[in-house]
Amino acid sequence: MANVNPVGWFDINVANLDRAKKFYETVFNVKLTDAPIKWGKQSFFPFSPESQDISGALVEKADFVPSSNNTIVYFETEEITAVEQKVEAAGGKVIQPKMNIGEFGFISIFIDTEGNVVGLHSRN
Structure with missing residues (x-):
């Protein structure tokens, strides 16, 4: 069995793509890129197809209501x-301030402008 990170992509569902895009660009100091309109309303976090780093997208769906019941992305x-x-x-809104998780570092959990629960992770 290979010891490889199986996470390759994530979607964060949002109600308002423009508002969510501004939020994530501000918080993480990154530039999101709009996807071709034929793929629906979504914006990609920075990534390189040649890299093994994971990335993801904000995805606006008319029939989806973001909630705190989503999977947490860190x-x-x-x-x-x-x-x-x-x-x-x-x-x-930060709902779980920086918390020590032992040898694995620290986490924090917040709610974004769309109502999604999202996490932060650091080694120190």
């Missing part, structure tokens, strides 16, 4: 506390 960050401050300033 974003890697160098310093959780600084990102928590950006979350609050960008209109999100």
Whole structure:
């Protein structure tokens, strides 16, 4: 059995793509790229097809209501506390401040502008 990370992509379902895109670009200091319209309303997080790093997209669906019952996606960050401050300033809400998870580092959980529960992870 190979010891390879099986996660390859994630979708975060949103009610308002423009609002969600602004939130994530502000919090993580990244530029999201709109997908071709034939794929529906979605914007991709930065990625390179040649890289083994995972990436994902914000996906607006008319018949989907974002909620806290979604699977939690954890974003890697160098310093959780600084990102928590950006979350609050960008209109999100931290619901689990930085918490020690032992040898695996630290996590934090927040609610984005669309009502999705999303996590942060850092080694320090």
